[in-house]
Amino acid sequence: MRVGKVGESGASIKNCAAKATFIVFLLIISLLSIPFFTQNVSGDNAAYAPDRSKSPTDIPSAPSPADRVVITLVTEEKLGQLADGVTYDFWTFNGTVPGPLIRLRLNQTVEMHIVNLPNSTMTHSIDSHAILGPGGGGAISQTPPGQESIFQFKALRAGLFMYHCATPDIPTHIANGMYGMILVEPLGGLPKVDREFYIAQGEFYTQGPFGQQGFQGYSFQKADAETPDYVVFNGRVGALTGNRSLQAKVGETIRIFFLNAGPNLDSSFHVIGGILDRVYLEGSIISPPLLNVQTTLVPAGGSVMVEFTAEVPGKLTIVDHSLFRIHHGALGTINVVGPPNPSIYSSIKNATITGNMSMSNMNVTTTENTTLPTPTGTTSNTTIVTILNSAYLPSQLTITVGTTVTWINKDSIGHTVTEGDPNSPTQPALRTFDSSGQAGSGQVALLQPGQSWSYTFTTPGTYNYYCIVHPYMTGQITVLPAAGSNSSQGYGDLTNFEITLNGKDLLGMCAFGIIVLVALMLILSRSGRKEGETT
Numbered sequence: 001m002r003v004g005k006v007g008e009s010g011a012s013i014k015n016c017a018a019k020a021t022f023i024v025f026l027l028i029i030s031l032l033s034i035p036f037f038t039q040n041v042s043g044d045n046a047a048y049a050p051d052r053s054k055s056p057t058d059i060p061s062a063p064s065p066a067d068r069v070v071i072t073l074v075t076e077e078k079l080g081q082l083a084d085g086v087t088y089d090f091w092t093f094n095g096t097v098p099g100p101l102i103r104l105r106l107n108q109t110v111e112m113h114i115v116n117l118p119n120s121t122m123t124h125s126i127d128s129h130a131i132l133g134p135g136g137g138g139a140i141s142q143t144p145p146g147q148e149s150i151f152q153f154k155a156l157r158a159g160l161f162m163y164h165c166a167t168p169d170i171p172t173h174i175a176n177g178m179y180g181m182i183l184v185e186p187l188g189g190l191p192k193v194d195r196e197f198y199i200a201q202g203e204f205y206t207q208g209p210f211g212q213q214g215f216q217g218y219s220f221q222k223a224d225a226e227t228p229d230y231v232v233f234n235g236r237v238g239a240l241t242g243n244r245s246l247q248a249k250v251g252e253t254i255r256i257f258f259l260n261a262g263p264n265l266d267s268s269f270h271v272i273g274g275i276l277d278r279v280y281l282e283g284s285i286i287s288p289p290l291l292n293v294q295t296t297l298v299p300a301g302g303s304v305m306v307e308f309t310a311e312v313p314g315k316l317t318i319v320d321h322s323l324f325r326i327h328h329g330a331l332g333t334i335n336v337v338g339p340p341n342p343s344i345y346s347s348i349k350n351a352t353i354t355g356n357m358s359m360s361n362m363n364v365t366t367t368e369n370t371t372l373p374t375p376t377g378t379t380s381n382t383t384i385v386t387i388l389n390s391a392y393l394p395s396q397l398t399i400t401v402g403t404t405v406t407w408i409n410k411d412s413i414g415h416t417v418t419e420g421d422p423n424s425p426t427q428p429a430l431r432t433f434d435s436s437g438q439a440g441s442g443q444v445a446l447l448q449p450g451q452s453w454s455y456t457f458t459t460p461g462t463y464n465y466y467c468i469v470h471p472y473m474t475g476q477i478t479v480l481p482a483a484g485s486n487s488s489q490g491y492g493d494l495t496n497f498e499i500t501l502n503g504k505d506l507l508g509m510c511a512f513g514i515i516v517l518v519a520l521m522l523i524l525s526r527s528g529r530k531e532g533e534t535t
Protein backbone atom coordinates (compact mmCIF):
# COMPACT_ATOMS: atom_id res chain seq x y z
CA MET A 1 0.00 0.00 0.00
CA ARG A 2 1.21 3.48 -0.92
CA VAL A 3 0.74 6.21 1.66
CA GLY A 4 2.97 8.95 0.30
CA LYS A 5 6.15 9.66 -1.53
CA VAL A 6 9.41 9.64 0.34
CA GLY A 7 11.79 11.97 -1.35
CA GLU A 8 14.96 11.95 0.71
CA SER A 9 16.53 9.01 2.52
CA GLY A 10 17.40 11.24 5.58
CA ALA A 11 13.76 12.14 6.10
CA SER A 12 12.88 8.49 5.74
CA ILE A 13 15.31 7.48 8.51
CA LYS A 14 13.96 10.19 10.86
CA ASN A 15 10.45 9.08 10.06
CA CYS A 16 11.34 5.46 10.85
CA ALA A 17 12.93 6.40 14.21
CA ALA A 18 9.79 8.32 15.25
CA LYS A 19 7.62 5.40 14.20
CA ALA A 20 9.77 2.93 16.11
CA THR A 21 9.58 5.04 19.29
CA PHE A 22 5.82 5.23 18.95
CA ILE A 23 5.56 1.49 18.38
CA VAL A 24 7.65 0.73 21.49
CA PHE A 25 5.42 3.10 23.50
CA LEU A 26 2.29 1.31 22.28
CA LEU A 27 3.81 -2.11 22.99
CA ILE A 28 4.51 -1.12 26.59
CA ILE A 29 0.91 0.02 27.04
CA SER A 30 -0.33 -3.27 25.55
CA LEU A 31 1.86 -5.32 27.88
CA LEU A 32 0.73 -3.30 30.89
CA SER A 33 -2.88 -4.11 30.07
CA ILE A 34 -2.28 -7.90 30.09
CA PRO A 35 -2.77 -8.25 33.87
CA PHE A 36 -6.30 -6.94 33.39
CA PHE A 37 -6.94 -9.79 30.95
CA THR A 38 -5.72 -12.50 33.30
CA GLN A 39 -7.54 -11.03 36.28
CA ASN A 40 -10.72 -11.08 34.31
CA VAL A 41 -10.29 -14.69 33.21
CA SER A 42 -9.40 -16.10 36.61
CA GLY A 43 -12.38 -14.38 38.26
CA ASP A 44 -13.29 -15.21 41.83
CA ASN A 45 -10.43 -17.60 42.61
CA ALA A 46 -11.46 -18.01 46.23
CA ALA A 47 -14.70 -19.68 45.18
CA TYR A 48 -12.83 -22.41 43.29
CA ALA A 49 -10.49 -23.72 45.95
CA PRO A 50 -9.47 -27.41 45.85
CA ASP A 51 -11.79 -30.13 47.04
CA ARG A 52 -10.75 -31.53 50.42
CA SER A 53 -13.41 -34.22 50.70
CA LYS A 54 -12.12 -37.74 51.27
CA SER A 55 -13.21 -40.25 48.65
CA PRO A 56 -15.44 -42.84 50.36
CA THR A 57 -13.65 -45.60 48.45
CA ASP A 58 -10.15 -44.54 49.52
CA ILE A 59 -9.68 -47.36 52.05
CA PRO A 60 -6.85 -49.89 52.51
CA SER A 61 -8.22 -53.28 51.51
CA ALA A 62 -6.62 -55.15 54.41
CA PRO A 63 -4.29 -54.52 57.36
CA SER A 64 -0.56 -54.90 56.87
CA PRO A 65 0.60 -58.38 58.00
CA ALA A 66 3.54 -56.83 59.89
CA ASP A 67 3.61 -56.84 63.68
CA ARG A 68 4.86 -53.25 63.74
CA VAL A 69 3.63 -50.60 61.32
CA VAL A 70 4.61 -46.97 60.83
CA ILE A 71 1.78 -44.49 60.24
CA THR A 72 2.44 -40.84 59.40
CA LEU A 73 -0.29 -38.26 59.74
CA VAL A 74 0.50 -34.77 58.45
CA THR A 75 -1.57 -31.97 59.95
CA GLU A 76 -2.34 -29.40 57.27
CA GLU A 77 -4.45 -26.24 57.37
CA LYS A 78 -5.85 -25.87 53.89
CA LEU A 79 -8.37 -23.75 52.01
CA GLY A 80 -11.02 -25.91 50.37
CA GLN A 81 -14.61 -26.08 49.21
CA LEU A 82 -17.34 -26.50 51.78
CA ALA A 83 -20.04 -26.18 49.11
CA ASP A 84 -20.21 -24.82 45.58
CA GLY A 85 -18.78 -21.34 45.71
CA VAL A 86 -18.21 -21.57 49.47
CA THR A 87 -14.66 -21.83 50.75
CA TYR A 88 -13.40 -22.62 54.20
CA ASP A 89 -10.05 -22.98 55.97
CA PHE A 90 -10.07 -26.69 56.83
CA TRP A 91 -7.74 -28.17 59.42
CA THR A 92 -6.96 -31.67 58.24
CA PHE A 93 -5.06 -34.90 58.68
CA ASN A 94 -3.27 -35.55 55.35
CA GLY A 95 -5.19 -32.83 53.54
CA THR A 96 -8.66 -34.37 53.50
CA VAL A 97 -11.84 -34.46 55.58
CA PRO A 98 -12.07 -36.99 57.07
CA GLY A 99 -8.39 -38.00 57.36
CA PRO A 100 -7.37 -41.46 56.15
CA LEU A 101 -8.94 -44.66 57.43
CA ILE A 102 -6.13 -46.44 59.26
CA ARG A 103 -6.62 -50.19 59.01
CA LEU A 104 -4.90 -52.31 61.67
CA ARG A 105 -4.98 -55.87 62.92
CA LEU A 106 -5.43 -56.75 66.57
CA ASN A 107 -2.18 -56.65 68.60
CA GLN A 108 -0.25 -54.71 65.98
CA THR A 109 2.14 -52.09 67.33
CA VAL A 110 1.88 -48.74 65.62
CA GLU A 111 4.70 -46.21 65.42
CA MET A 112 2.68 -43.03 64.97
CA HIS A 113 4.29 -39.93 63.45
CA ILE A 114 2.48 -36.61 63.75
CA VAL A 115 4.05 -34.07 61.38
CA ASN A 116 2.74 -30.52 61.65
CA LEU A 117 3.47 -28.50 58.51
CA PRO A 118 5.62 -25.39 58.99
CA ASN A 119 2.91 -23.10 57.63
CA SER A 120 0.33 -24.24 60.20
CA THR A 121 -0.94 -21.48 62.44
CA MET A 122 -1.16 -23.68 65.53
CA THR A 123 -0.16 -26.82 67.35
CA HIS A 124 -1.96 -30.07 66.43
CA SER A 125 -2.00 -33.59 67.85
CA ILE A 126 -3.96 -36.85 67.87
CA ASP A 127 -6.31 -38.53 70.30
CA SER A 128 -7.58 -41.87 69.08
CA HIS A 129 -10.28 -43.81 70.81
CA ALA A 130 -8.31 -46.91 69.73
CA ILE A 131 -5.34 -45.95 71.92
CA LEU A 132 -5.11 -47.00 75.56
CA GLY A 133 -3.29 -44.33 77.56
CA PRO A 134 -3.73 -40.74 78.78
CA GLY A 135 -5.46 -38.58 76.20
CA GLY A 136 -5.48 -41.47 73.70
CA GLY A 137 -2.16 -40.11 72.45
CA GLY A 138 -3.03 -36.47 73.11
CA ALA A 139 -0.62 -36.27 76.06
CA ILE A 140 2.42 -37.25 73.97
CA SER A 141 1.63 -35.91 70.49
CA GLN A 142 1.27 -32.11 70.87
CA THR A 143 3.21 -30.86 67.84
CA PRO A 144 3.93 -27.18 67.11
CA PRO A 145 4.17 -25.99 63.47
CA GLY A 146 7.22 -27.34 61.64
CA GLN A 147 7.83 -30.16 64.13
CA GLU A 148 7.21 -33.90 64.44
CA SER A 149 6.12 -36.08 67.36
CA ILE A 150 6.56 -39.86 67.37
CA PHE A 151 4.98 -42.30 69.78
CA GLN A 152 3.91 -45.89 69.77
CA PHE A 153 0.81 -47.75 70.88
CA LYS A 154 -0.44 -51.30 70.71
CA ALA A 155 -3.86 -51.99 69.22
CA LEU A 156 -5.22 -54.14 72.04
CA ARG A 157 -8.93 -53.99 71.23
CA ALA A 158 -10.66 -54.76 67.94
CA GLY A 159 -13.19 -52.15 66.91
CA LEU A 160 -13.96 -49.12 64.77
CA PHE A 161 -12.59 -46.06 66.52
CA MET A 162 -12.52 -42.32 65.95
CA TYR A 163 -9.34 -40.28 65.97
CA HIS A 164 -9.26 -36.50 66.21
CA CYS A 165 -6.99 -33.62 67.07
CA ALA A 166 -6.65 -33.10 70.81
CA THR A 167 -5.15 -29.63 71.00
CA PRO A 168 -7.14 -27.03 72.94
CA ASP A 169 -9.70 -25.80 72.06
CA ILE A 170 -10.31 -29.47 71.13
CA PRO A 171 -13.89 -29.12 69.84
CA THR A 172 -12.75 -26.29 67.57
CA HIS A 173 -10.08 -28.54 66.01
CA ILE A 174 -12.74 -31.21 65.41
CA ALA A 175 -15.22 -28.66 64.04
CA ASN A 176 -12.60 -27.57 61.51
CA GLY A 177 -12.21 -31.09 60.09
CA MET A 178 -9.54 -32.87 62.15
CA TYR A 179 -10.94 -36.39 62.43
CA GLY A 180 -10.84 -39.86 60.93
CA MET A 181 -11.04 -43.51 61.97
CA ILE A 182 -8.83 -46.40 63.04
CA LEU A 183 -10.24 -49.83 62.23
CA VAL A 184 -8.71 -52.59 64.33
CA GLU A 185 -9.73 -55.90 62.78
CA PRO A 186 -10.05 -59.06 64.89
CA LEU A 187 -7.43 -61.77 64.31
CA GLY A 188 -9.54 -63.66 61.78
CA GLY A 189 -10.24 -60.40 59.88
CA LEU A 190 -13.66 -59.12 58.86
CA PRO A 191 -16.01 -61.23 56.72
CA LYS A 192 -15.66 -60.58 52.97
CA VAL A 193 -18.05 -58.11 51.37
CA ASP A 194 -18.31 -56.77 47.82
CA ARG A 195 -17.96 -53.05 48.59
CA GLU A 196 -16.63 -51.01 51.46
CA PHE A 197 -17.21 -47.30 51.94
CA TYR A 198 -15.81 -44.79 54.43
CA ILE A 199 -18.17 -42.00 55.47
CA ALA A 200 -17.79 -39.38 58.18
CA GLN A 201 -20.50 -36.98 59.23
CA GLY A 202 -19.40 -33.66 60.65
CA GLU A 203 -20.73 -30.19 61.36
CA PHE A 204 -19.30 -26.88 60.18
CA TYR A 205 -20.03 -23.56 61.82
CA THR A 206 -19.57 -20.60 59.50
CA GLN A 207 -19.85 -16.84 59.81
CA GLY A 208 -22.41 -16.67 57.00
CA PRO A 209 -25.56 -18.78 56.69
CA PHE A 210 -25.67 -22.04 54.70
CA GLY A 211 -24.87 -21.41 51.06
CA GLN A 212 -23.55 -17.87 51.41
CA GLN A 213 -20.92 -17.59 48.70
CA GLY A 214 -17.27 -16.81 49.09
CA PHE A 215 -14.89 -17.47 51.95
CA GLN A 216 -16.57 -18.29 55.26
CA GLY A 217 -14.73 -18.08 58.54
CA TYR A 218 -15.33 -20.30 61.58
CA SER A 219 -17.96 -19.13 64.06
CA PHE A 220 -17.04 -20.10 67.62
CA GLN A 221 -20.34 -18.62 68.84
CA LYS A 222 -22.43 -20.91 66.61
CA ALA A 223 -20.28 -23.93 67.51
CA ASP A 224 -20.67 -23.16 71.20
CA ALA A 225 -24.43 -22.80 70.73
CA GLU A 226 -24.49 -26.09 68.75
CA THR A 227 -26.24 -24.47 65.76
CA PRO A 228 -24.36 -25.65 62.67
CA ASP A 229 -24.83 -24.11 59.25
CA TYR A 230 -23.48 -27.26 57.60
CA VAL A 231 -23.98 -30.92 58.45
CA VAL A 232 -22.10 -32.85 55.79
CA PHE A 233 -20.70 -36.20 54.84
CA ASN A 234 -16.96 -36.30 54.02
CA GLY A 235 -16.28 -32.64 54.50
CA ARG A 236 -18.44 -30.83 51.97
CA VAL A 237 -21.91 -30.49 50.53
CA GLY A 238 -22.20 -32.93 47.64
CA ALA A 239 -19.19 -35.13 48.54
CA LEU A 240 -21.35 -38.24 48.02
CA THR A 241 -23.89 -37.13 45.40
CA GLY A 242 -24.00 -36.64 41.63
CA ASN A 243 -20.78 -37.79 39.96
CA ARG A 244 -19.40 -38.68 43.38
CA SER A 245 -22.24 -41.02 44.32
CA LEU A 246 -21.25 -44.41 45.66
CA GLN A 247 -21.55 -47.18 43.05
CA ALA A 248 -22.79 -50.73 43.57
CA LYS A 249 -24.45 -53.58 41.71
CA VAL A 250 -27.64 -55.46 42.44
CA GLY A 251 -26.97 -58.38 44.79
CA GLU A 252 -23.72 -56.97 46.18
CA THR A 253 -23.04 -56.76 49.89
CA ILE A 254 -22.17 -53.23 50.94
CA ARG A 255 -20.29 -52.36 54.11
CA ILE A 256 -20.10 -48.80 55.43
CA PHE A 257 -17.66 -47.64 58.08
CA PHE A 258 -19.51 -44.63 59.45
CA LEU A 259 -18.11 -42.02 61.82
CA ASN A 260 -20.10 -39.31 63.48
CA ALA A 261 -17.37 -36.77 64.23
CA GLY A 262 -19.88 -34.28 65.62
CA PRO A 263 -18.57 -32.35 67.45
CA ASN A 264 -22.10 -31.67 68.77
CA LEU A 265 -24.94 -33.53 67.06
CA ASP A 266 -25.93 -37.19 67.26
CA SER A 267 -26.66 -38.83 63.92
CA SER A 268 -29.64 -40.99 63.04
CA PHE A 269 -27.93 -42.93 60.28
CA HIS A 270 -30.36 -44.26 57.71
CA VAL A 271 -30.36 -45.53 54.12
CA ILE A 272 -33.54 -44.62 52.25
CA GLY A 273 -34.64 -47.60 50.17
CA GLY A 274 -32.53 -50.07 52.10
CA ILE A 275 -32.63 -52.09 55.31
CA LEU A 276 -29.47 -52.44 57.36
CA ASP A 277 -29.04 -56.21 57.42
CA ARG A 278 -26.35 -56.11 60.09
CA VAL A 279 -25.56 -53.23 62.42
CA TYR A 280 -22.43 -53.42 64.56
CA LEU A 281 -23.60 -50.92 67.13
CA GLU A 282 -21.25 -48.16 68.19
CA GLY A 283 -18.37 -49.63 66.22
CA SER A 284 -18.31 -52.86 68.22
CA ILE A 285 -17.31 -55.03 65.27
CA ILE A 286 -16.75 -58.19 67.34
CA SER A 287 -20.18 -58.17 69.01
CA PRO A 288 -23.04 -60.00 67.31
CA PRO A 289 -24.76 -57.49 65.02
CA LEU A 290 -28.33 -56.30 65.28
CA LEU A 291 -30.30 -57.63 62.31
CA ASN A 292 -32.70 -55.83 59.97
CA VAL A 293 -32.39 -52.31 61.33
CA GLN A 294 -34.04 -49.21 59.82
CA THR A 295 -32.12 -46.40 61.53
CA THR A 296 -29.19 -46.55 63.90
CA LEU A 297 -28.17 -43.86 66.34
CA VAL A 298 -24.52 -42.84 66.19
CA PRO A 299 -23.42 -40.55 69.01
CA ALA A 300 -20.98 -37.71 68.48
CA GLY A 301 -17.55 -39.25 68.78
CA GLY A 302 -18.96 -42.68 67.90
CA SER A 303 -19.11 -44.95 64.90
CA VAL A 304 -21.07 -47.79 63.39
CA MET A 305 -20.31 -50.53 60.89
CA VAL A 306 -23.32 -51.52 58.81
CA GLU A 307 -23.79 -54.13 56.09
CA PHE A 308 -26.65 -54.52 53.66
CA THR A 309 -27.49 -55.91 50.25
CA ALA A 310 -28.77 -53.90 47.31
CA GLU A 311 -31.74 -55.95 46.13
CA VAL A 312 -32.97 -53.84 43.20
CA PRO A 313 -31.42 -51.25 40.89
CA GLY A 314 -31.87 -47.55 41.51
CA LYS A 315 -30.80 -44.92 43.94
CA LEU A 316 -30.34 -45.49 47.66
CA THR A 317 -30.06 -42.32 49.72
CA ILE A 318 -27.84 -41.93 52.76
CA VAL A 319 -29.16 -39.50 55.34
CA ASP A 320 -29.13 -38.49 58.96
CA HIS A 321 -32.82 -39.10 59.67
CA SER A 322 -32.93 -35.85 61.58
CA LEU A 323 -34.02 -34.98 58.08
CA PHE A 324 -33.88 -31.21 58.07
CA ARG A 325 -30.14 -31.72 58.01
CA ILE A 326 -30.40 -32.54 54.30
CA HIS A 327 -31.02 -28.79 53.98
CA HIS A 328 -27.59 -28.38 55.55
CA GLY A 329 -25.86 -30.83 53.22
CA ALA A 330 -26.27 -34.25 54.90
CA LEU A 331 -27.07 -36.29 51.81
CA GLY A 332 -25.37 -39.10 49.93
CA THR A 333 -26.47 -41.50 47.22
CA ILE A 334 -25.62 -45.03 46.21
CA ASN A 335 -26.30 -45.79 42.54
CA VAL A 336 -27.22 -49.45 42.28
CA VAL A 337 -27.09 -50.83 38.76
CA GLY A 338 -28.26 -54.19 37.48
CA PRO A 339 -31.32 -56.03 36.23
CA PRO A 340 -34.68 -55.07 37.74
CA ASN A 341 -36.38 -57.52 40.03
CA PRO A 342 -40.11 -56.75 39.64
CA SER A 343 -41.13 -59.39 42.16
CA ILE A 344 -39.27 -57.42 44.83
CA TYR A 345 -40.06 -53.90 43.66
CA SER A 346 -42.16 -52.63 40.75
CA SER A 347 -44.95 -50.19 39.98
CA ILE A 348 -48.42 -51.54 39.23
CA LYS A 349 -50.15 -48.26 38.42
CA ASN A 350 -48.44 -44.89 38.29
CA ALA A 351 -50.69 -42.04 39.42
CA THR A 352 -50.27 -38.73 37.63
CA ILE A 353 -48.35 -36.59 39.99
CA THR A 354 -48.60 -32.87 39.55
CA GLY A 355 -46.87 -31.99 42.77
CA ASN A 356 -43.72 -33.49 44.11
CA MET A 357 -42.59 -35.78 46.86
CA SER A 358 -39.50 -34.93 48.76
CA MET A 359 -37.64 -36.76 51.47
CA SER A 360 -38.47 -34.09 54.01
CA ASN A 361 -42.18 -33.97 53.25
CA MET A 362 -43.84 -37.02 51.81
CA ASN A 363 -47.15 -35.27 51.09
CA VAL A 364 -48.19 -35.20 47.48
CA THR A 365 -49.08 -31.62 46.82
CA THR A 366 -51.28 -30.67 43.93
CA THR A 367 -50.44 -27.56 42.03
CA GLU A 368 -51.77 -26.18 38.77
CA ASN A 369 -50.68 -28.02 35.69
CA THR A 370 -47.49 -26.91 34.12
CA THR A 371 -47.65 -25.82 30.53
CA LEU A 372 -46.21 -28.59 28.48
CA PRO A 373 -44.06 -27.66 25.52
CA THR A 374 -45.68 -27.71 22.14
CA PRO A 375 -43.55 -29.17 19.37
CA THR A 376 -44.84 -26.64 16.88
CA GLY A 377 -41.81 -24.41 16.75
CA THR A 378 -43.65 -21.27 17.74
CA THR A 379 -41.27 -18.80 19.26
CA SER A 380 -43.30 -17.03 21.91
CA ASN A 381 -44.45 -19.78 24.26
CA THR A 382 -43.89 -19.73 27.96
CA THR A 383 -43.33 -22.74 30.15
CA ILE A 384 -43.60 -22.92 33.92
CA VAL A 385 -41.33 -24.90 36.21
CA THR A 386 -42.56 -25.07 39.78
CA ILE A 387 -40.10 -25.21 42.65
CA LEU A 388 -41.62 -27.18 45.50
CA ASN A 389 -40.29 -29.30 48.37
CA SER A 390 -36.71 -28.67 47.23
CA ALA A 391 -37.28 -29.96 43.71
CA TYR A 392 -37.86 -28.57 40.22
CA LEU A 393 -41.11 -29.74 38.68
CA PRO A 394 -40.89 -30.97 36.02
CA SER A 395 -37.21 -31.66 36.46
CA GLN A 396 -36.78 -32.47 32.77
CA LEU A 397 -38.24 -30.33 30.06
CA THR A 398 -38.04 -30.18 26.28
CA ILE A 399 -38.76 -26.85 24.60
CA THR A 400 -38.10 -25.11 21.31
CA VAL A 401 -35.85 -22.15 20.69
CA GLY A 402 -37.42 -18.89 21.76
CA THR A 403 -39.33 -20.42 24.67
CA THR A 404 -39.30 -18.49 27.91
CA VAL A 405 -39.15 -20.70 30.98
CA THR A 406 -40.46 -19.22 34.21
CA TRP A 407 -39.52 -20.82 37.52
CA ILE A 408 -42.02 -20.12 40.30
CA ASN A 409 -40.86 -20.78 43.83
CA LYS A 410 -43.78 -22.33 45.71
CA ASP A 411 -41.48 -23.71 48.36
CA SER A 412 -41.11 -22.40 51.88
CA ILE A 413 -37.42 -21.63 51.44
CA GLY A 414 -35.27 -19.77 48.93
CA HIS A 415 -33.57 -21.46 45.96
CA THR A 416 -31.61 -20.61 42.82
CA VAL A 417 -31.83 -21.67 39.18
CA THR A 418 -28.20 -21.96 38.16
CA GLU A 419 -26.89 -23.39 34.91
CA GLY A 420 -24.23 -26.09 35.24
CA ASP A 421 -23.34 -29.26 37.10
CA PRO A 422 -23.20 -29.00 40.90
CA ASN A 423 -20.22 -31.36 40.90
CA SER A 424 -18.12 -29.21 38.60
CA PRO A 425 -19.68 -25.78 38.79
CA THR A 426 -19.17 -23.30 35.99
CA GLN A 427 -17.59 -20.00 36.97
CA PRO A 428 -20.37 -17.53 37.69
CA ALA A 429 -19.46 -15.22 34.80
CA LEU A 430 -19.58 -18.12 32.31
CA ARG A 431 -23.00 -19.54 33.24
CA THR A 432 -25.60 -19.45 30.50
CA PHE A 433 -28.22 -18.52 33.07
CA ASP A 434 -28.25 -17.99 36.80
CA SER A 435 -31.09 -16.59 38.85
CA SER A 436 -28.67 -15.69 41.62
CA GLY A 437 -27.49 -13.14 39.09
CA GLN A 438 -24.55 -11.74 41.00
CA ALA A 439 -21.60 -13.36 39.29
CA GLY A 440 -18.45 -12.97 41.29
CA SER A 441 -19.91 -10.66 43.89
CA GLY A 442 -19.68 -13.28 46.62
CA GLN A 443 -23.41 -13.17 47.31
CA VAL A 444 -26.21 -15.48 46.18
CA ALA A 445 -29.51 -13.76 45.53
CA LEU A 446 -32.11 -16.40 46.39
CA LEU A 447 -35.37 -16.75 44.56
CA GLN A 448 -37.53 -16.34 47.64
CA PRO A 449 -40.88 -18.10 48.29
CA GLY A 450 -43.52 -16.62 46.01
CA GLN A 451 -41.01 -15.10 43.61
CA SER A 452 -40.49 -16.15 40.02
CA TRP A 453 -37.66 -15.84 37.53
CA SER A 454 -37.57 -16.25 33.75
CA TYR A 455 -35.07 -17.00 31.05
CA THR A 456 -35.57 -17.14 27.29
CA PHE A 457 -33.66 -19.94 25.55
CA THR A 458 -32.21 -18.74 22.25
CA THR A 459 -29.70 -21.49 21.49
CA PRO A 460 -30.51 -25.18 20.96
CA GLY A 461 -28.80 -27.58 23.32
CA THR A 462 -29.10 -29.41 26.61
CA TYR A 463 -28.85 -27.30 29.72
CA ASN A 464 -28.34 -28.77 33.19
CA TYR A 465 -29.10 -26.62 36.18
CA TYR A 466 -29.22 -26.83 39.96
CA CYS A 467 -29.79 -24.88 43.13
CA ILE A 468 -26.56 -23.43 44.53
CA VAL A 469 -27.67 -23.76 48.13
CA HIS A 470 -29.31 -27.19 47.69
CA PRO A 471 -27.09 -28.89 45.09
CA TYR A 472 -29.10 -32.12 45.25
CA MET A 473 -31.83 -30.17 43.41
CA THR A 474 -31.16 -30.61 39.71
CA GLY A 475 -33.04 -30.08 36.46
CA GLN A 476 -32.45 -30.34 32.74
CA ILE A 477 -33.81 -28.41 29.80
CA THR A 478 -33.46 -29.60 26.22
CA VAL A 479 -33.87 -26.82 23.69
CA LEU A 480 -34.73 -27.99 20.16
CA PRO A 481 -34.27 -25.85 17.04
CA ALA A 482 -37.42 -24.10 15.88
CA ALA A 483 -39.35 -26.30 13.42
CA GLY A 484 -38.89 -25.20 9.80
CA SER A 485 -36.08 -22.84 10.68
CA ASN A 486 -32.78 -23.36 8.90
CA SER A 487 -30.93 -20.22 9.77
CA SER A 488 -31.03 -20.60 13.50
CA GLN A 489 -30.21 -24.29 13.52
CA GLY A 490 -27.06 -24.87 15.54
CA TYR A 491 -26.48 -21.17 16.03
CA GLY A 492 -29.53 -20.10 17.94
CA ASP A 493 -31.60 -17.01 17.55
CA LEU A 494 -29.04 -14.33 16.86
CA THR A 495 -31.61 -11.55 17.07
CA ASN A 496 -31.90 -11.83 20.81
CA PHE A 497 -28.63 -11.48 22.64
CA GLU A 498 -26.78 -8.77 24.41
CA ILE A 499 -23.21 -8.13 25.47
CA THR A 500 -22.39 -6.56 28.75
CA LEU A 501 -18.98 -4.97 28.98
CA ASN A 502 -17.22 -3.95 32.13
CA GLY A 503 -14.10 -1.82 32.54
CA LYS A 504 -11.78 -4.80 32.27
CA ASP A 505 -13.43 -5.95 29.05
CA LEU A 506 -12.99 -2.47 27.58
CA LEU A 507 -9.32 -2.39 28.60
CA GLY A 508 -8.86 -5.82 27.07
CA MET A 509 -10.47 -4.66 23.84
CA CYS A 510 -8.28 -1.53 23.85
CA ALA A 511 -5.19 -3.71 24.27
CA PHE A 512 -6.29 -5.91 21.37
CA GLY A 513 -6.88 -2.80 19.24
CA ILE A 514 -3.44 -1.48 20.12
CA ILE A 515 -1.79 -4.77 19.17
CA VAL A 516 -3.56 -4.69 15.77
CA LEU A 517 -2.49 -1.04 15.36
CA VAL A 518 1.14 -1.89 16.17
CA ALA A 519 1.09 -4.72 13.65
CA LEU A 520 -0.33 -2.37 10.99
CA MET A 521 2.28 0.29 11.71
CA LEU A 522 5.09 -2.26 11.50
CA ILE A 523 3.84 -3.27 8.06
CA LEU A 524 3.54 0.38 7.05
CA SER A 525 7.03 1.26 8.25
CA ARG A 526 8.47 -1.71 6.35
CA SER A 527 6.66 -0.76 3.15
CA GLY A 528 7.76 2.87 3.69
CA ARG A 529 11.39 1.78 4.04
CA LYS A 530 11.16 -0.40 0.94
CA GLU A 531 9.81 2.57 -0.98
CA GLY A 532 12.65 4.73 0.36
CA GLU A 533 15.15 2.13 -0.82
CA THR A 534 13.69 1.84 -4.32
CA THR A 535 13.46 5.59 -5.02
Ligand SMILES: [Cu+2]
Pocket residue numbers: 091123124125165166167173178
Ligand atom coordinates in the same frame (compact mmCIF):
# COMPACT_ATOMS: atom_id res chain seq x y z
CU1 LIG B 1 -5.56 -29.60 65.67
